[in-house]
Amino acid sequence: MDKKKFLASLNKIFERKVSESTPLNTLNFDSLKILDLIALKESKFKNSKINPEDYIKCINVKDILNLFGYK
Secondary structure, three states: OOHHHHHHHHHHHHOOOOOOOOEHHHOOOOHHHHHHHHHHHHHHOOOOOOOHHHHHOOOEHHHHHHHOOOO
């Protein structure tokens, strides 16, 4: 999945348009959103190794992109 499609997936999860600099605390980033991200990882990034605790450390959307291997 290219970066643009990944951001579109994040737009659906967070129910609004996001950019790399969007702070997660403005997106109601909670355990349900983390479950959505885990589901995305399991369906589209099966070979990625991301610990659930790593999501909690994210501060903005760019941190999530980095977790999924986008630079």
